[in-house]
Amino acid sequence: MARAGLLIRGARLVFPSGVRDGDCLVREGKIAALGEVKAPGTRVLDADGRYLAPGFLDLHVHGGAGADFADGDPEAAQAIVRFHAGHGTTGLLATIASAPVERMRKAIAALAGVPGILGVHLEGPFLNPEKAGALDPEGFLPPSREAFRKLVAGFETEVRVVTFAPELPGALDLVAEIQGIGAVPAIGHTAATYEQASVALRHGAHHVTHLGNAMGGLHHRGPGCVGAALLSAASLELICDGVHVHPAFVHLVVEFLRGRGDLHRLCLVTDATSAAGMPDGRWRFANREVRLQHGEVRLADGTLAGSALTLDRAIRNAIRFANLPLEDALSLVTANPAHVLGIGGERGALAVGATADLVLLDPDLTVGATLRAGEIIFSHNLF
Ligand SMILES: [Zn+2]
Structure with a gap:
């Protein structure tokens, strides 16, 4: 046809x-x-x-329709891609949450050849346990070149984004390793101060994973990772579900970036879990039980655990929260993420x-x- x-x-x-x-x-x-x-x-x-x-591109997806990429099951992966296609997403990064290395590698191996998967986003394991969020800190590792090489061996072309905490000892050595396989060094799940985050963003890290979530807030005496991220040239993920960050935070970020002529740095992501598209109840996120209620996905202790968001809803929210014209809102899920992946002009256009x-x-x-x-x-x- x-x-x-x-x-x-x-x-x-x-x-x-x-x-x-x-x-x-x-x-x-x-x-x-x-x-x-x-x-x-x-x-x-x-x-x-x-x-x-253009079809939407999502840099951060764990699951949907009851399935999780962590399951390491090709059929589950296809079900996730199919679910998000129903919400306009034509390309996504299968995001593998921190877990023991062999389990992460098994999950990556199961993605081979699934259409619509543009690569893998490794959310860990070199993360700060203080900012674990809903990830299981059990699998977190201290940064090391050797551990990174073991993690990605054989998957160098699949891995496109790697999230790490830049304040951990040895973390900046990872930047060259990540760039060495052509992937994007991203900072996240981090307790970095403004100064620590700024150093990482000057030394090759150029993407920030879910801005505002699993990192310190923007305080006037400690502008933290959020402050450093905004003032850098890095691309920024934002979970625009009205829960992960306040609608006014979305508005602030958009106004700030627009004022600098920098709106092209902003990418809406879902951070969707297996609960996306499913009825209220108990679901799984990276081998932990989570509960979906009123559109929010949380661990038993109340910690937010990814989302039930889809990108079409994220766009509608962004328009509402930040008074964005349609064409600008759509760029946040098309041209901007394509640029992050180095496929601008070919996709998202x-x-x-x-x-x-x-x-x-x-x-x-x-x-x-x-x-x-x-x-x-x-x-x-x-x-
Ligand atoms: Zn995530």
Whole structure:
């Protein structure tokens, strides 16, 4: 079907510069033309005035639909990807929470060849137990080059982001190791002071894992990791569910970045767990029991344990919390994460030649259909 071509007609095309009416021709998995397109004999999908945007990219996903990437099960991995595709996500980083090294490696091995998985985000194990959040500190390791090499051996091309706590002794040695496999050194689950975080961000770390969560807050006498992150050039993850960070915090971050012309640094992530898309009750997160209630996922002691968020809802929240125009909100889940992964222009872009990972959105920004490489992988009463 994608080979023969597909014309999505009558859409409202969402570009970073704004929304324009037009059509989108897909051929051989790529966007072949945009604007007013004539392609006789091509199969036509009528968008009926819906928004057409690049598919969403999520840098931080643990699970969904009852499954967790930590299960180390290829079918579970496919179920997670399918669930998030129903919410517009066409590419994600399977995020493996800190665990004993062999268990993390088994989880990575199970992801091979699952379409829609763009790589792996290792959330640990070189993290600070003081800021474990819902992760099990049992598996945390002191930073060392040898331990890192053992962890990623054979998976150097899969691992794309590695979160570590920069204040731990030897942590900065990890930066060169992480860069050495072409991955993004990210700081998180950290008790770093403003000064410690600033040093790491000047020495090659250039991504901050769920800004505001599992790190000290922004205090006027101790601006901490949040202060250092904002004043750096790093890309920033934000869990925009209205629970992990206050809506006004989202607004503050957006206003600050916009004022600097730096909104391109912000990426919305879900940090979704197996509870996402499931009814209230008990679920699992990285081998621990968690409870989903009122849209919040927590350990028995009340600690937030990932989320039940999806990216379509994160976008709607961002628009509401920070008065963002649609095209800016969509950049937070398309162009910006693509740039972090070094695949800007090829993914997360509505551009001729880009991979035809696309999402059709209803006027209320719920997902009508999702296409990956030109193939419809999700449709809600549409086609
Ligand atoms: Zn996480």
